[in-house]
Amino acid sequence: MLPATVPNARIFTYNWRAEFSKDAVELTLRDHAEAFLLDFRALREAKREPLRRPVVFIASCFGGLVVIKALTIAASAAGKEYSFLRYATVGVAFLGTPFKGTPAERLAQWLVAYEGFMGEQASTTLIKDLKKSTGVLNDLVSQFMRETHQPGYYLPLHCFYEMQSTNLSKKILPECLANLAPKKEFLVNQESACLHGWGDTPLDCGHVMMNKFAPGTENFRRVASIIRMLVSESNETLKQRNVRQKRHFIVPFGRNMDFVGRKPILGQLLERVPPSAMEGDCQRTAIEGLGGVGKTQIALEIAFRIGDALPDCSVFWVPAVDATSFENAYRAIGQQLSVPGIDEEKADVKALVKAALSRQSTGSWLLIIDNADDTNLLFGNNALADYLPFSRQGSILFTTRNHELGVSLVESESYIIPVEEMSRDEALKLLQQKLKAGQMSDTRSNEALLEFLADLPLAIRQASAYMAKKQISTTQYLELCNSSDEDMIELLSKDFEDRHRYKSIQNPIAKTWLISFRHISDHDPLAADYLRFMCFLAGKDIPQSLLPPAGRLKTVEAIGTLKAYAFISERKESDTYDIHRLVQISMLSWLAQKGERGEWATNVLQRLDDIYPSPEHENREEWIRYLPHTQHALQLWKRTDDEKATPGLLSKVGKSFHNLGKYEEAEQMYRQALQLYQKVLGKEHPSTLGSMNNLALVLDSQGKYEEAEQMHRQALQLREKVLGKEHPSTLGSMNNLALVLDSQGKYEEAEQMHRQALQLYQKVLGKEHPSTLRSKNNLAACLRAKTKG
Known part of the structure; x- marks a missing residue:
């Protein structure tokens, strides 16, 4: 019957599995729609037909939902390979499609329960999609209706509905359950x-007969009439569709053909960013992350993908680097849109363009605001944020380093998409883009270099540009990076050619971060101080308690600023943070250039000396936590040649290592402390003599007895001179000298020394003092060793 109705048409049927059987595959509505799109494209290619040959769909029941889901996917940026179908489709006739659900879902669930009791399985996924309560249908139909009302797009539709109810219980339920179900009802009501x-027509039949016709019946004549109309008006439909508004594409960069990876983020953006993605609103979305993490390149790729997938959507790009670049970009938009008065000398360019983009007649658009980092620029005096347009056919995408600013722009955390470092596979592909195979022959060096560069896209592109230019391998570049911080900073500061970044913003990663450093310094001085402080600490597991105190609220706000710029990240443990190693080194370089590195090294060491406890067993957890940061700060201090650094901190770190049994590290710390005490306080100062004693003790622990003996004799001699023979510290040196004599088997002299120490301890401290008792024990041990010897 249908070939006679449309004699020049090629007619196909498409069958898909929607039955509720134990063998049914658990497929969602989207799964069926994607399978349909794949099969449709394959069919056209197999028949060597033009992809855009006009097509009319006749869809029955759930098949109508598959069709509108397929058309919705074809209209999205994610489904651009099927975009031809959106323009090929010139009409759809729906036969009993449940756009708002169906009461049959209850009966189907009874069937599922019955099958479950019988030990078999049945598919429930499609039935779940039919539920009104899930919102799946509402979202799907709303999105489809938005697509059919896009400017310049016309798609005629017609709906048919049943006039007879159906006793479905007898058709799908076992006899034992059929009596429990309602007798008759409309499966899909009007x-x-x-x-x-859109037009609708009743058919005098029940649901299961909506797609079954006898020749010459009224039902068939009604359906055939609509199909003939859709076919006969197809040329007019296409003509109306081609009368569309002019599309504009103003992007300052060409497409980055070296772009790799980022599929999850692109997927999220392609779902959110198209103007049709949110009904009734001008959605705002922000990409946020550390400078150099690739936000601009992601936004650039989105611009081209939206441009490819949505021919009716204009794309505009506005840099928010400063007020001038923002206004110049707005002026270019105004000129493209032929906004009246845009070129007048005193024109309020931003206000004119805002008004133009806010008008419905402008059509659909995506506005990308890149580098939205400066809070004052966007929300201060003459706030640029006031000039952001609003249109229900528009969408705005921001890139920002500042999380707090991003929240202010999009008004909800859920509209912010964080961008982190690349995965290692993505980073490796990016590194390979500019290099020859021979330059990457060492797999270990490749991995080590990416680890060193923290998988940051800008750092990788900068490094590969240098290697390509100088024709060196990843192994050689890595050696340069590891040679010294100064060499690494120089490498990270090298300019390189990049056609996909602004000429006005210097490319190198180190200089890129300076922009953020300056923003923080201007707007949150305490946060800037914390960043300076943290760059002297070990990069991982930094306790907040190490930072200089500044009041709870101010501290929280400063830490929030650093997290907002992604310079630090909070660990799962409360009040503990990590800082990016490359950020640390760049910050140290900045301090050195300003002549502030030595001053800040001293400030950090003085703070650490104040907070670092005298290392004992009772407070072991605390000083163990502080030790790596203090050790790192001391290593950086050595390069400043600053004599103001506290030798007391060196002594406490030395004792920490001594307690841990790390005698070589303890010896190194004690020698530095002694040298500094002698230089600053003099050779006879009590603190100098205490440091000398500590060094002798750790030498003894390593079996370096001769040097330890010499050091103890010197300490004893000076303490007798400075403090007197009966001072407790002098007696301590006497006891320690006796012990090292014991260790060398010099028992006679050791015994004499122990007896002298015991006698003085009894006189000065009393017979029951712990030090007296230890001295007595040491004498007894010496006598026992002497007897055995």
């Missing part, structure tokens, strides 16, 4: 089967 704003 309200559910019709789309607002």
